[in-house]
Amino acid sequence: MKHELVDIRMDFVLNLLRLHVVKQHGNELNTYCPKCDNKIKGEGHLYINVYKNTFYCHKCGVGGNALQLYAWLNNLDTKEAYREIVQELKGAKRARKAVAEPTATYNVNVVKTENLAPVEQRDLVYREFLNLLDLDDEHREHLLGRGLTDTFTKFKMYKSLNIKDEKSRKEICKKLIEKGLTLEGVPGFFRHSNGDWDFIPYNGFCIPVRDLEGRIQGLQVRIVGDTNGGKYRWFSSGNIPTGTGAKNFVHVVGTFNEERYKRVFIIEGALKADICSYLMDGEMFIGIPGIANSHDQVVEVVKKLGLKYEGEVYVVVDNDYYDKKEVKNSFERIKKKFNDNGISILRLGFNLNYKGFDDYLLAKVRGECV
C-alpha cells in the first residue's frame, strides 16, 4: 500500500482546536485568539482562512498555515505538531484512551453493525471521501435556502451522494485505498464479488455527523426530491453481506472551549443542529437522529460536558409537540432519562407560527419576526 505524506488541512486542525468562531467574513473566520483575547467581546483578533489554509493574529502578529497554527497554540515545533496531528488522524492516541471508556448503549435500527470500524478509521475514510465529492447545484440551493452560506456548507463538508455511475464510484474507492485507507467496516461502503469496493449512492447530500472530539462518526443523508420513506437516512451498507450498517450516531456542533461554553441545546437532526448553531453564532448543539431515540448517547455527551443545572441544558422540540402525543411522550422520556442522571433540562419554547426552531431562527435573522 502506498502511504502519502499527510496533508494537514485547516478544517481538521480547527476540529482539534475547537476555537470560538465569532464571525465569518466571506472565506474567513474570525475567532478569539487563545493567546491574546482574554475578554470575549464583539470580535476576536485571530483570522483564519479555511480554504487557503492560513491564519493570522492581528494582535500577536503571528501567522502561517494550518500546521503552524496547531503548533503555535500548543507550544510545539512544527515537527512535533505534525506528528501529533497525524497521530490524531490515525487515531493512535484515542484508540488507547477509548478502551477505558464505558460502551454506550445504542439504539440500533439497522442491520449488521458488529463489524463497525472504530471511529478513528471512519473519520479518516469519510474525510478523504468527502474531499473527492462535490455538492450539486440543487443541493447547494437547498442549503442556501435554509439560511446557510457557501462558506459554511464547504466548511461543514456537505457533499452530494447521487453518483449513479458505478465506474465513478469504484474510482473514488480506489483512490481512498491508494491513500492507505481501509474501507472495511465503514458504513456505506461494500465489496463486489470480484473484490472491487463500491458505495451506496443516494438521491441527496450528506451531513457529516461528528462526535464531541469533532471526528466524523457517520454520514446522515438528506434526501432531496422524492422523499417517500422519509427525508433522512444513514449512509449505510448494512443490508449487503460485505457492507456495514450505521448506528444512530449523535452529532455535536459548536464551541466548547472549557471556559466559554455555558449551555447546550439538544435538537432533532444533524442538519438542524448545524443550521441552528450557525444562526445562533456558534452556540453548542447536539443533534439526535430522532426525538424518540439515542437518549443514552445524548445523556453521555452532556455528562462529559459537565452541564447539569437548570438553564444549562435545553431540549428543542418542533412545535408539533402540541398536537402529536408521541412527540410529547418522547420528550417526557428524554426528560426522565436526564433527571435520572441528575441533569436538569428545560424545553425551549419558541414562536408557535414556526414548526421548526431553525425556521424560526431564520425568520428572526431575516427580520421577519421577533
Ligand SMILES: [Zn+2]
Ligand atoms: Zn493573538
